[in-house]
Amino acid sequence: MQQVARAAARAVAGGRTTFVRCHSGYNRSGLVVVQALVELGHDVDAAIRLVQEKRSPWALNNAIFRDYLSTGLDVAYRLTGLQS
Numbered sequence: 001m002q003q004v005a006r007a008a009a010r011a012v013a014g015g016r017t018t019f020v021r022c023h024s025g026y027n028r029s030g031l032v033v034v035q036a037l038v039e040l041g042h043d044v045d046a047a048i049r050l051v052q053e054k055r056s057p058w059a060l061n062n063a064i065f066r067d068y069l070s071t072g073l074d075v076a077y078r079l080t081g082l083q084s
Contacts, residue, residue: 001028005035013040030060031081034069044069 004020011018020036022028030051037047048066052059058064068076 001032001035002077005032005073006039008032008036009039012036019047025060026056027062031062031065031069034060035073038069056069 008018008020012058018036020032022030022032028050033051034044034047038044042050048060048069071079
């Protein structure tokens with residue numbers, strides 16, 4: 001997810017139009033888009049609100065994904081890896 005988000009952020013920073021989509025278009029793609037916005041300097045909560053405003057109020061409705069974003073994907077990745 002982090003690599004895809006960074007690639008999307010680089011593309012946007014380079015002036016390219018970027019399309020991110022998962023099966024339903026709400027949670028996984030929302031996670032990537034919010035993380036890309038964070039990479040571009042946006043606040044996590046503001047980025048979540050922006051995605052929900054532009055995509056759907058149901059976008060990023062997975063509380064665990066929002067927690068991952070608030071914690072930081074690097075930290076969340078390490079913490080979830082400890083459970084395996």
